[in-house]
Amino acid sequence: MQYITKHYSEAEPLSLVEKNILKEIEKHGMRPEQCIWGTSVCSDEVNNSLDGMSRHFAAPGPFRFGGISGIPFTGKTGFRAFASHIPDDGGAVIVFGPHIGISKNGTAGELMREGQAESSTCCGSLVAGLESVKAGNVLMISHDDYQQGQVNKLLIENYEDIKKADNQILKITDIAYHQIKRELTDIVSACIENLGNSPLLLIGGIVINTDADQEDFFEIRDISVFNS
Numbered sequence: 001m002q003y004i005t006k007h008y009s010e011a012e013p014l015s016l017v018e019k020n021i022l023k024e025i026e027k028h029g030m031r032p033e034q035c036i037w038g039t040s041v042c043s044d045e046v047n048n049s050l051d052g053m054s055r056h057f058a059a060p061g062p063f064r065f066g067g068i069s070g071i072p073f074t075g076k077t078g079f080r081a082f083a084s085h086i087p088d089d090g091g092a093v094i095v096f097g098p099h100i101g102i103s104k105n106g107t108a109g110e111l112m113r114e115g116q117a118e119s120s121t122c123c124g125s126l127v128a129g130l131e132s133v134k135a136g137n138v139l140m141i142s143h144d145d146y147q148q149g150q151v152n153k154l155l156i157e158n159y160e161d162i163k164k165a166d167n168q169i170l171k172i173t174d175i176a177y178h179q180i181k182r183e184l185t186d187i188v189s190a191c192i193e194n195l196g197n198s199p200l201l202l203i204g205g206i207v208i209n210t211d212a213d214q215e216d217f218f219e220i221r222d223i224s225v226f227n228s
């Protein structure tokens with residue numbers, strides 16, 4: 001666990017984070033079984049470790065706002081749909097953030113996936129974006145790779161800061177966190193009337209994926225509530 005907390009000092013195992021999130025929901029006068037939930041995390045299947053939380057909520061699972069990197073590519077239309085699914089007299093919860101692999105040897109940005117003998121990058125989208133920007137690739141947003149184009153754009157815009165960072169993988173994860181938080185908050189603010197009187201809890205943080213035989217972690221960074 002030290003190999004995780006040396007990078008993310010507030011990170012806790014998902015099983016504990018799950019309990020803390022439930023307490024937070026109840027603290028705001030909401031009952032999880034009357035809430036739907038959503039995520040804005042990267043599409044990478046390793047993030048399905050979060051899905052265990054679904055058993056506490058109404059509906060079959062999370063509404064997925066995130067595309068690759070975790071940016072809420074479903075946009076305002078996705079949020080309006082989500083808001084219209086809230087149970088009568090219920091509420092909504094969204095867990096958001098980028099993810100980062102940390103393998104047992106402590107290397108940030110990679111992990112050992114099930115059934116593989118070699119480690120692979122995680123978040124693959126952010127790491128690929130960083131490599132592309134370092135290689136001097138110009139911005140290209142194409143219809144068949146739209147989401148990665150947006151990720152590359154974000155990294156190009158922040159490249160001066162990235163270059164100065166001691167650990168560029170940790171830096172791009174932070175940059176992604178702020179971008180996801182900003183976009184999600186803007187979407188909620190623009191569509192606040194779609195919530196009616198239903199409360200919405202936003203929980204932001206960093207998903208820390210570990211080697212396949214270890215429990216994943218989450219570091220909560222921000223909790224905000226609307227209509228409470």
Ligand SMILES: [Zn+2]
Pocket residue numbers: 042043044068069099122123124125126
């Ligand atoms: Zn990813």
